[in-house]
Amino acid sequence: MSKKYLLPNPIKKTGTDLEIEKKPNFDAILVLGAVMEWDKQRKQWTFPTIINRYAGKLVMGKARALAAREIQKKAPFLLIAGGSDTNPETGKIESRSFQLAKLITDQYGVSKEKVIPIGAAGADNTLGNVENLIAYLESHPDILKLKKIAVLSPRFQKERARLMFEKNPYFNKCGIELEWLVVEDILEKCDPRYKKWIDAVYATPEAEINRQIEARGLDDLKSGKYGKKTG
DSSP states (O other): OOGGGSOOOOOSOOOSGGGOOSSOSSSEEEEOOOOOEEETTTTEEEOOSBOTTSTTOBOOHHHHHHHHHHTGGGSSOEEEOOOEEEOTTTOOEEEHHHHHHHIIIIITOOOTTTEEEOOOTTOOSHHHHHHHHHHHHHHOGGGOSSOEEEEEEOHHHHHHHHHHHHHSTHHHHHTOEEEEEEHHHHHHHHOTHHHHHHHHHHTSHHHHHHHHHHHHHHHHHHHTOTTOOOO
16 A cells, blocks of 8 residues: 555654543443454564455554554553454464554553453454453453443444444443544544545545445445345
8 A cells, every 4th residue: 555545653742632531431442343464574463554455445453553542541441352364374363452452552552451452253343343342341340330431433434333333232231331432533633644644545446445335334234134145
């Protein structure tokens, strides 16, 4: 992908109001999982903005990590969802949620005690992220003090993900309030450079492909056809 679509390096201090909260707003922030790509030269997993082998094209994995850093004080925990990919060199199944959590802690300096990978093999889509969160909350009910969970999502994924979460009866049954935080909105508040980057990304042909896929996904969700095989 062209270098002009690479995420700008973050400034050390944002100076925004995103980090002034003295009390947490949420019990936890769920970071929706992102597809990752193997870098042959560096021998490591990366989270690019666009991955052409991925049907949905837009990923914004590194942007999710940076946005998570900026809002980390809103909750005591960052829960990182995601499925898995096969390492092309070793053949081993490796966790997307672990690798994204590693990016948030190692590159963006968030405390490792705060960042918790909760992904499971096979949970490779947004529905899997819903399952990740429910499984974690059922096994860690003690974290639910406010009964408020924030979900961090890129703009393109928000509506489809929101419908998936709302369709699951678990949250209403348990009285858990979900609030949506948008990656692009958070970054734009941090630094005006991100607005230019976001506009450039959403003007790409890959973004148009993503828009079409997301629109079909929303239609299928609303009609009850999502995930069902046809033919």
